[in-house]
Amino acid sequence: MSAGAGSGLAGIVIADTRKSKVDGVNGRLYYGGYSIFDLAEHATFEETAYLLWNDKLPTQSELDDFKQQIAGELSVPSQILDVLKLLPKDSHPMGVLRTGVSMLGNFDTEAEDNSPEANKRKALRLLAKTTTLTAAWARIREGKDPIEPKPEYSIAENFIYTMRGEAPEATDVRAVDIYLILLADHGFNASTFTGRVVTSTDGDMYSAITAAIGALKGPKHGGANEAAMRLFMEIGDIDKVDAFFADEVKGNGRKIMGIGHRVYKAPDPRGTVLHEQAKVLAESTNNSKWYELAKKLEELARNDDYFIERKLYANVDYYSAIVLYTLQIPVDFFTPLFAMSRMAGWTANIIEQWADNRLIRPSANYIGDIDLEWVAIGDR
Ligand code: COA
Numbered sequence: 001m002s003a004g005a006g007s008g009l010a011g012i013v014i015a016d017t018r019k020s021k022v023d024g025v026n027g028r029l030y031y032g033g034y035s036i037f038d039l040a041e042h043a044t045f046e047e048t049a050y051l052l053w054n055d056k057l058p059t060q061s062e063l064d065d066f067k068q069q070i071a072g073e074l075s076v077p078s079q080i081l082d083v084l085k086l087l088p089k090d091s092h093p094m095g096v097l098r099t100g101v102s103m104l105g106n107f108d109t110e111a112e113d114n115s116p117e118a119n120k121r122k123a124l125r126l127l128a129k130t131t132t133l134t135a136a137w138a139r140i141r142e143g144k145d146p147i148e149p150k151p152e153y154s155i156a157e158n159f160i161y162t163m164r165g166e167a168p169e170a171t172d173v174r175a176v177d178i179y180l181i182l183l184a185d186h187g188f189n190a191s192t193f194t195g196r197v198v199t200s201t202d203g204d205m206y207s208a209i210t211a212a213i214g215a216l217k218g219p220k221h222g223g224a225n226e227a228a229m230r231l232f233m234e235i236g237d238i239d240k241v242d243a244f245f246a247d248e249v250k251g252n253g254r255k256i257m258g259i260g261h262r263v264y265k266a267p268d269p270r271g272t273v274l275h276e277q278a279k280v281l282a283e284s285t286n287n288s289k290w291y292e293l294a295k296k297l298e299e300l301a302r303n304d305d306y307f308i309e310r311k312l313y314a315n316v317d318y319y320s321a322i323v324l325y326t327l328q329i330p331v332d333f334f335t336p337l338f339a340m341s342r343m344a345g346w347t348a349n350i351i352e353q354w355a356d357n358r359l360i361r362p363s364a365n366y367i368g369d370i371d372l373e374w375v376a377i378g379d380r
Pocket of ligand 1: 258
């Protein structure tokens with residue numbers, strides 16, 4: 001079957017999965033059968049990761065044990081932190097994360113063991129250490145020392161604590177936790193697919209995750225949250241939204257970052273939850289400037305025929321940019337936070353891929369010449 005030139009594999013089903021179901025028509029998302037609306041309301045990120053890895057929710061004792069295992073894996077080898085200190089301070093945090101995660105593989109004695117047991121242990125290590133690595137770079141690039149995570153803290157708590165160096169506040173922790181839950185898995189998105197392709201070569205988990213991070217970095221995928229915030233900052237003021245929409249979007253055909261989705265032709269359910277979170281945070285911090293600006297731009301798009309005809313709605317990245325900015329997370333750390341969350345889904349998909357692993361190797365439709373006559377180099 002030909003996917004057709006330029007199709008981007010849209011709608012092509014390439015495997016069965018129990019991890020997540022993206023219902024693009026109705027705007028719904030499920031992890032292991034549970035709606036993300038319920039998970040965002042009731043679960044923690046740790047519980048969500050457990051669900052994705054085990055295809056069932058944990059009992060209390062299973063969750064306690066799981067959290068203890070994560071706590072035991074939070075530390076990153078000091079040699080890796082030393083290497084990060086050598087990197088140029090203006091390195092993009094996603095590039096640093098890609099490098100750091102790759103190095104984790106060099107320090108893991110089980111890196112080349114692809115057994116299901118070892119893969120589960122590595123998934124847990126990756127989930128725990130990615131948070132530590134991300135926060136470490138935020139400090140190292142400012143000339144500060146990384147902070148050792150606390151074993152009694154959750155992943156969300158540790159992220160805030162090791163980044164800011166202060167005890168995290170409950171509202172901030174819940175906002176980060178909800179963000180981590182909502183982005184944990186999403187069908188065969190580009191980065192998950194990348195991880196599966198590497199795995200399909202019998203490649204090790206660290207190679208697969210390093211490649212997945214590279215795929216997530218692009219602005220058409222994970223990088224859209226950063227790009228959306230930069231767009232809001234470029235507009236700068238709610239009074240300039242109308243002119244921006246008329247001149248740049250309608251006049252110059254500029255894309256609004258954080259709007260549109262390959263699968264959702266209805267409002268992105270994650271965006272709906274994050275919109276509410278952005279509103280709550282704007283109110284609780286008395287800083288509604290960016291929320292109001294983003295809301296106005298979205299409303300203009302939502303009522304515009306061009307966007308209506310193409311079923312373009314705010315996706316997960318649109319309001320998550322406002323949530324993360326209000327939480328004072330540096331803009332270039334938005335995508336690493338996405339990676340921290342998606343680590344749960346990437347590793348779950350890699351483990352699932354291993355269970356029935358076959359080389360993913362599609363074909364191309366060759367459109368060049370054939371049987372050309374060889375011309376000696378001096379005669380060309
Ligand atoms: N603003 C304005 N127009 C947009 C748009 C946006 N954010 N997103 C898509 N469109 C338009 C395209 O120009 C195209 O118009 P056309 O039919 O006149 O050619 C049409 O909508 C379909 O978009 P296309 O880019 O072909 O769809 P896709 O499925 O290949 O791409 C995205 C989906 C996500 C890459 C795309 O919507 C996009 O670039 N969005 C902004 C980046 C983003 O938020 N990415 C995160 C996704 S979670």
